[in-house]
Amino acid sequence: MHGFANPKRFLGLAAWLTPLCLLLGLALTGGALAWGLFAAPADRLMGETVRIIFLHVPFAWLGMGGWAAMAAASLAFLVWRHPLAALAARAVAAPGAVFTALCLATGSIWGRPAWGTWWVWDGRLTSMLVLLFLYLAYIALAQAAAREGVSARIPAIFALLGAINLPIINRSVVWWNSLHQPASITLGKSTIDPAFLAPLAVAAFGFSLLFGGIVLARMRALLADAQADARLRRQALEAA
């Protein structure tokens, strides 16, 4: 684990892992979505709208998983001072925010025919919206810290504090009355019919690969920018 904190080793690994994750992710996600759209049956209660599950659930998992990864990377940065850990947390923020926004959008579209409304201020939807705002706040904070030369510890502490929202999202359907259904999949248990579970598993794996590929690409971009800035600063000092 500590060995991968070396930027040179990371770049060697990311050079082939980035296109592999993206290409494999595109193939698996495309296949799973086509399967869900054309081959999976309609649900007895939800009808055709059940097909939205193959997008909505992976977006929700990755929106929450993204923040968990940011918190873990931030903890690694605060404890071990890994040079790439703070960079990894920054790289996860943008795709995490996009996937959370897509979760809210697809959920809202699903809610209209299923519940008769686009939005309700219940625990699950509101805590997921809070997660989106936390992502936006983290992005603004991390950019300001990098621009002003302020310590990266401030966004790292913010990422750790923001992780408090994750168990709230998870337990919101248990703690409060909600239009949103309770969890259908928990550790080692599923109440979803295999006809839906199989394409959902492939879609979740495909979207996870895409998310990983995006994070690797963003890490490479942030690292290349940092290296270019350092090189230009050194050249300016030598010229002076």
Place this chain on the structure above:
Amino acid sequence: MVREALDQWDFVFAAYAIGIAGTLVTIGWSWLGMKRAEARRDRARRR
């Protein structure tokens, strides 16, 4: 009682369009950003 005649497929297609477009735009934006940053680093090394 008023009943709405909603075509469920309209909602399915809307969700797929937004989800797929959002994902593809994020992939393209990240890939181009990475290529641009790496080209900038290579230019700085050659100077």
